[in-house]
Amino acid sequence: MATTHARAAARLMISPSVILLLGWMLIPLCMTLYFSVLRYNLLMPGDTPFAGIENYQYFLTDPAFTTALINTLVLVVGVLVVTIVGGTLLALLLDQPMWASGIWRILVIAPFFVMPTVSALVWKNMFMNPVNGLFAHLFKALGLAPFDFLAQAPLLSIIGIVSWQWLPFATLILLTAMQSLDSEQIEAAEMDGAGALSRFRYITIPHLGRAATVVILIETIFLLSVFAEILVTTNGGPGNASTNLTYLIYAESLLRFDVGVGSAGGVVAIILANIVAIFLMRAIGKNLDA
Amino acid sequence: MARAVTPQRKALNTAIAAIVGALIFFPIFWTVLTSFKTEAQAIADPPVWFAFDWTLENYTAVNQRSDYLLHFWNSVVISVGSTLLGLVIAVPAAWAMAFVPGRRTKDILMWMLSTKMLPSVGVLVPIYLLFRQLGLLDTRTGLVIVLTLINLPIIIWMLYTYFREIPGEILEAARMDGANLREEVVHVLLPMAVPGMASTVLLNIILAWNEAFWTLNLTAAKAAPLTAFIASYSSPEGLFYAKLSAASTMAIAPILIMGWFSQKQLVRGLTFGAVK
């Protein structure tokens, strides 16, 4: 509902964003596609002959690929589960009447401000180190053998670190949603004879659905490309135990300087991300209207 | 109306929240505390809590080893620069989508958001090579460009959700009152959107400050922001816990302090404008 004049202005105002994002998407995408069919290694200057699907074959049949794919999924799903369950519990807690709630909320939010490289380093060295880490001290104090987290359970440890970073985000969104719940609805349910548990089950949980979708969408965007945490803690190891797709492609292209294989991996990652994206966009698109 | 809560119940809630909050915050607290210890005390078993010789030697050492101020300044330029540039591009787009919605508005918005889902690593190689070609590797300009582009969809989305809360009638009133498009945006829309814009700016500064894929892969020494500066402590210096803690504290303190001072806007911003 607007005049043609306004519509023309709108088109003009939206075009810089569209053009920039289109360029940002298409130019590198085309280059990646192009490189992915070349035999192109930065360590071997000279010709970059056409290689067909060789790079794809190499990348997809590399056992590291399957491992990385599974690791990526485990990482994303693991962190999502921890943060949504933990976030709901924390939000429920912070939604209770209490003193100085602002202070506790700040403490809970704080990890979100910590850059990934810092949190990875701090957790790796000061907590998970099998000799001098706090966990090692704690285990010894309890009479247990120290556990080398990053060597023996590298992926789980990384899930732990990343969950710590994203828990505040999930908590905040769910808390905000909880506080927007109409108290009359709760009171109505109470009048209808619903106990605390049924009220949570039938009123609060459905109300949080939209917020949870937002958490899933945004976290997935960031979790699919977890990188710094792996680079700093395990370098993808031991072996490929904590290598996700992002790290694998990074290793191919910038550690082994194989632009061709790295690009093929990039194309695969883009395709996989798009599958996830279509799925998520549908869900969020529906929820955006509500 | 809420019913009265017994003080006992409230005290119990407070106690649980305090314990949980302290546990979640503990790694940060411990890092800051350790940064004031000597290296020996930092790894002491059992851990030393407060009875140690407070010292600033780690901070001095970190600054001698690498130029903290340079990396700090890089982080500031990159995060603030990319956020402001993004805002300039995003405000007109968000205005158009919020107040002149068309049949395809939602599709465009969804498409913009979906570019965010394009895995960075998928385009790492071409961007790296392009930047090498253009001499943008290890420059602040290069990083400002990249971070502007990767955060643009989020800025647009957030502004869009905030703008949509502003009744269109007010902008129409401005139009009736003789304001042209620029005046309508400058005198009416932006002043009304200040809280939303503040949230958007804060959140994006934080996202850019903490961005650790492009900053690690496109910088070496000169333009490296704090994320990369810290990554250089990965090993073997990481084993010097006190110095690692000092460097970490310096890297996260600016954002932590900014976050605490602007808590209200930030909480709003953290929800990406998606939940009210």
Add this chain to the structure above:
Amino acid sequence: MGHISLNKVRKAFGDVEVIPPLDLQINDGEFVVFVGPSGCGKSTLLRLIAGLEDVSSGEIEIDGRPSAELPPAKRGLAMVFQSYALYPHMSVRKNIAFPMKMAGVSAEEQERRIAAAASALNLTDYLDRKPGQLSGGQRQRVAIGRAIVREPAAFLFDEPLSNLDAALRVGMRLEISELHKRLATTMIYVTHDQVEAMTMADKIVVLRAGRIEQVGAPLELYENPRNLFVAGFIGSPRMNFIEGPEAAHHNAHTMGIRPEHIDVSATQGQWQGRIGVAEHLGSDTYFHVHDTGLAETITVRASGEVALRHGDTVFLTPQADKIHRFNNEGLKQ
């Protein structure tokens, strides 16, 4: 000055024609009310005149000047919105000054006009407050003040009272009417409330589905509705419609009789029925009468208190000279 004429104005959103070609003359100084049920296109029509929507075809002349292509600000019209649309970040003074600032009016002249408008609207004490600190009625006055200072050719009101509570609504209604008497400027007023239309208008335009059903002075519409729709829309409580043999007896397909034109008696009359709900207001008494065999319910309005209750049998007699007759197309015969 404020003569507005619409010639063959048509508006379509995509394939949906919300206003078929429409002609209307609004004379200088007239208070014209667009009234109709929600979705009848009255607000769209107002927005077309304002320039907030483009006409799909046709011409709008304001004081003889073709204006359909002009941007809103160039049409010399001022609008008061349903939500008041005050600028929340500006004080009342700045709100009122905004259109003058945009037009480049000198500072002294701005001050003079603000002072005049504020004293006329009882806003002098509130000039430095923000809209959020004002009551609904005061906000409404600020919106009107913002319109007045532009000295427009015509004022456009888009359901300006619908956000006020009932008591305030009556007060503001009077204020707007008085304002019109004082300024003698053309006003176009959109409402779905036929009481507002009847009490304020010089000329009422009844709209349905984008079409003008009837144009006329309030009493003209009340006494001489052109069709069933207007007859049913104007007047409260609604006109009773009776079909079948009783209508045929009056040589009509449908006969209409207003509740106030039916005499009530406990003992004798033309029609017999039983009282369902009786509403005793003191000044008037409304009876909803069932079982007359004429229509589901016949509503009757009796002056003063009439001591009949639920379940009582009553006799009704329509006043013969007040009967409206409509043919099978719903048009007045």
